[in-house]
Amino acid sequence: MEKDQAKPPAMDPISAHFPSNNGSFRLFRDSQNSDGGWGFIAGDESRVESTCWVVKALTAIAGAKRGDEDTVRRGLDFLTKAQLPDGSWPAVPETKTGCWVTSLACWVLAGLQDEKYAKAIDTGLRWVCDDWPQDSSWWRRTVRKLSSAGKAGKQNDAARGWGWTPATSSWVEPTAFALLALEWHPRASSVTAFQREAERRRKLGEALLYNRMCPGGGWNCGSPEDYGVPGEPMVIPTTWALLSLRHNPERRENKESLDWLENNFSKIQGAASYASARICLEVYGREREIQTAMAYDPEEPASNLLVAAWMSLAGSGPREWVTAGRKS
Amino acid sequence: MDEFGGKWPAGMGNCGQEVVSTMRNRALIPWFQRPASKVLIRRAANYEQELETLIYESLVEFALPVKDKVVLLKPNFVGPDPGGIRNTHPAVIGATRASFLRLGASHVWIGDGPALDRDTEAILESIRLRDFVGPLARTFVDLNLDEVERVPLATKASRLKELYFPKTVLGADLVVSMPKLKTHHWAGVTLSLKNMFGTVPGSCYGWPKNVLHWAGIDNAILDINAAVRPDFAIVDGIMGMEGNGPIQGTPKACGALIFGDDPVAVDATCCRLMGLLPEKVKYLAAAGTMLGHIRVDRIQQVGESVAALRTRFSVIREFDAIRDAA
Numbered sequence: 227m228e229k230d231q232a233k234p235p236a237m238d239p240i241s242a243h244f245p246s247n248n249g250s251f252r253l254f255r256d257s258q259n260s261d262g263g264w265g266f267i268a269g270d271e272s273r274v275e276s277t278c279w280v281v282k283a284l285t286a287i288a289g290a291k292r293g294d295e296d297t298v299r300r301g302l303d304f305l306t307k308a309q310l311p312d313g314s315w316p317a318v319p320e321t322k323t324g325c326w327v328t329s330l331a332c333w334v335l336a337g338l339q340d341e342k343y344a345k346a347i348d349t350g351l352r353w354v355c356d357d358w359p360q361d362s363s364w365w366r367r368t369v370r371k372l373s374s375a376g377k378a379g380k381q382n383d384a385a386r387g388w389g390w391t392p393a394t395s396s397w398v399e400p401t402a403f404a405l406l407a408l409e410w411h412p413r414a415s416s417v418t419a420f421q422r423e424a425e426r427r428r429k430l431g432e433a434l435l436y437n438r439m440c441p442g443g444g445w446n447c448g449s450p451e452d453y454g455v456p457g458e459p460m461v462i463p464t465t466w467a468l469l470s471l472r473h474n475p476e477r478r479e480n481k482e483s484l485d486w487l488e489n490n491f492s493k494i495q496g497a498a499s500y501a502s503a504r505i506c507l508e509v510y511g512r513e514r515e516i517q518t519a520m521a522y523d524p525e526e527p528a529s530n531l532l533v534a535a536w537m538s539l540a541g542s543g544p545r546e547w548v549t550a551g552r553k554s
Numbered sequence: 555m556d557e558f559g560g561k562w563p564a565g566m567g568n569c570g571q572e573v574v575s576t577m578r579n580r581a582l583i584p585w586f587q588r589p590a591s592k593v594l595i596r597r598a599a600n601y602e603q604e605l606e607t608l609i610y611e612s613l614v615e616f617a618l619p620v621k622d623k624v625v626l627l628k629p630n631f632v633g634p635d636p637g638g639i640r641n642t643h644p645a646v647i648g649a650t651r652a653s654f655l656r657l658g659a660s661h662v663w664i665g666d667g668p669a670l671d672r673d674t675e676a677i678l679e680s681i682r683l684r685d686f687v688g689p690l691a692r693t694f695v696d697l698n699l700d701e702v703e704r705v706p707l708a709t710k711a712s713r714l715k716e717l718y719f720p721k722t723v724l725g726a727d728l729v730v731s732m733p734k735l736k737t738h739h740w741a742g743v744t745l746s747l748k749n750m751f752g753t754v755p756g757s758c759y760g761w762p763k764n765v766l767h768w769a770g771i772d773n774a775i776l777d778i779n780a781a782v783r784p785d786f787a788i789v790d791g792i793m794g795m796e797g798n799g800p801i802q803g804t805p806k807a808c809g810a811l812i813f814g815d816d817p818v819a820v821d822a823t824c825c826r827l828m829g830l831l832p833e834k835v836k837y838l839a840a841a842g843t844m845l846g847h848i849r850v851d852r853i854q855q856v857g858e859s860v861a862a863l864r865t866r867f868s869v870i871r872e873f874d875a876i877r878d879a880a
Contacts, residue, residue, distance in 0.1 A: 266699035266700075270700075270701045271701050273757065296719065325760075362752065391765045393768075394765055394768050395764050395767075397762075397764065416587055453798050455802045460671055460673075461673065495676040496674070496679060497675060498673045498675065498676075499673045502713060530699055532699075
C-alpha cells in the first residue's frame with residue numbers, strides 16, 4: 227500500500243495534559259494513507275479500527291472539521307469501501323470475515339447523523355444482531371457445566387453479548403461497542419422486526435455486562451472471577467462498559483464502577499487508559515474530581531493514532547459524540 | 555545513516571521504507587532426525603545481581619549467528635506488574651538486549667502483544683522497562699498493533715487454517731522467546747512455546763485472543779510455534795509463579811535462567827525444574843513429535859543440573875496429573 231509520504235510526519239510533541247487539537251489534526255492529516263485510511267502507527271497500512279477513531283476525532287470535536295473536510299471525506303470513503311457484502315467490517319481490509327470493528331464503524335458513521343450512511347449502518351447492525359456468541363449456546367453451556375472450565379468462574383450463561391470475532395465468546399469491550407452502536411435508530415415511522423431484535427440484543431448485552439462486573443466494581447476483559455479469585459478490573463474495559471451503560475447512572479453497579487475508576491485515576495500509567503477514563507468520568511459528571519493530568523509523548527511506542535484520537539476526544543468539550551445518533 | 559543502516563525492520567516506524575519479510579517458514583523436521591538439543595541452566599539468585607555477563611557468556615556457548623542480524627526479544631507481558639512477579643523481569647530483558655548487541659546484532663527489538671490489556675504503555679510503565687533498556691521509541695514494538703501478514707498454518711493442529719502475524723516477527727532474523735517460569739490454569743505451564751501467543755495481534759483477534767481458545771489452546775500453541783519457529787529461548791526462572799497462573803498465581807523463587815536453541819527442549823527442562831512431567835503436558839508432548847525434543851536422552855543439558863535447582867511448583871487441581879511424584 228502506498229503511503230502519501232515516504233517519511234513519517236514529524237509528530238508534534240502533543241505535550242502536557244492534552245494534545246492541542248490543532249497538533250493532533252495536523253498529525254492525522256499528515257499520516258493519512260493514499261487509500262484514505264490510517265494505520266495504528268503513522269505510516270502503517272490502513273486498518274478499520276484506527277481509521278474509525280481518527281474519523282471520530284476529526285468529526286466529533288466542535289469546529290474540528292473546519293479545513294479538514296477532504297481528510298474526513300477520504301477517511302469515510304475508506305470505511306465505506308472496507309464494508310463487506312454481508313454488512314460487516316473486517317479488522318484487516320483484505321480479510322473477508324467481519325468482526326467486532328463492525329460495531330465501532332456503525333457507531334462512528336451513526337454519529338455523523340448523515341442519511342447517506344443509513345444503509346451502511348443498517349446492514350452493519352443487522353450483521354451485529356445476527357452474530358451470536360457460541361459460548362452461551364445450549365450445547366456449550368452443558369459442556370461447560372461438565373468440564374473444568376465451569377469451575378473457572380461463576381457467570382450467568384443466559385446473558386449474551388458479543389465477541390471479538392464471530393461465533394466465539396462474549397467479552398466486555400465488543401459488547402460495549404455493540405451497545406453503543408445499537409443506540410442508533412433508523413428513520414422509520416414504525417417499529418420493525420429488526421428494531422425489536424436490536425432491543426432484545428441490547429437487553430441481553432446489558433445483562434451480560436452487569437453479570438461480568440468485577441466484585442466491588444469495574445470490569446476487565448470479561449472474567450470477574452478466576453478459580454475463586456476475584457478478577458482485577460482494568461481501566462479501558464471499565465470505561466467503555468460504563469459509557470455503554472450510561473443510561474443507568476443510578477444503578478449500584480454503575481456507581482461502584484465509577485467509584486473504582488475515580489479512585490484509581492491517579493494511578494493510571496498509560497495515555498490510552500487516561501484518555502478513556504477522563505472521557506468516562508466527564509460523561510458521568512465527575513470531572514471536578516479529576517486533578518491529575520498525564521504527560522503524553524507521541525514518540526513513545528504505545529503512542530499511536532488510536533491513542534492520539536482518544537486524547538483528542540478527551541481534550542474536547544461536550545461529549546455528545548458518545549451518542550450514536552438520533553432517536554426516531 | 556541511522557542504526558539500522560537506513561533499512562528499518564518492519565513494524566513500528568518503518569515509515570514506508572523497505573520491509574524485511576523473510577517469512578519464518580523453515581521445514582519441520584521429525585524428532586528422530588533432529589540432532590540432540592542443548593539446554594543450559596545458570597544459577598541466578600536475584601534481579602539485582604550483575605546479569606549481563608552471565609547472559610552474554612551463556613549466549614556465547616551457543617555460537618548464535620547474530621552478527622549484523624535483526625533480533626526480536628519476545629518477553630511475556632501479561633499486565634501491569636509493579637511487584638515484578640507476573641512479567642518477564644525487565645532486568646533480564648535489558649541484560650539480554652545488551653548481550654545480543656555485544657554479539658554484533660544490528661538491532662534488537664523488544665516486542666509483545668499482551669493478551670488481556672490493550673494499554674501496553676501502562677504495562678511498560680508499571681515495570682519501568684525504559685530504566686533497563688533506554689528510550690522505547692525505537693526499541694519496543696507493540697505486536698498487537700503492528701502491521702500484519704497472513705500466514706497459512708502448515709501444521710493444522712487446530713482448526714485454524716491461517717493466522718495474521720506481525721511483520722516485525724516475520725521479518726526478524728532471530729526470534730527469542732523470553733517467558734517467565736509459570737504454571738498456567740488452562741495449559742498446565744506457560745513457558746517459551748505458550749509465550750508465542752503474544753505474537754498473535756490483538757488488533758486482529760481481540761483482547762483476549764479468544765479465537766485461539768476456541769481453536770483449542772494446546773493445538774493453537776503448536777500451530778503458532780510451527781509458523782513462527784522461535785529460534786532461541788531464555789526463561790526467566792529467577793522468580794516464577796505457581797498455582798493459578800499466569801496472573802493470579804503465587805510468586806515462587808527458583809533462582810535460575812534457562813537457555814536453549816530448541817524451545818521445546820527448554821520447556822521440557824523447565825518442567826523438570828518445576829517438578830512437573832513434560833510428557834504429561836499435552837501441547838508439550840505433541841511438540842516433542844514435530845518441533846523439538848522433550849526426551850531427556852535427546853537433550854544435552856549443561857550448566858547447573860536440574861536436580862540442583864529443582865523447585866516444586868504447585869498446580870491447580872485440574873493439572874494434578876502433570877506433577878512428578880518422584
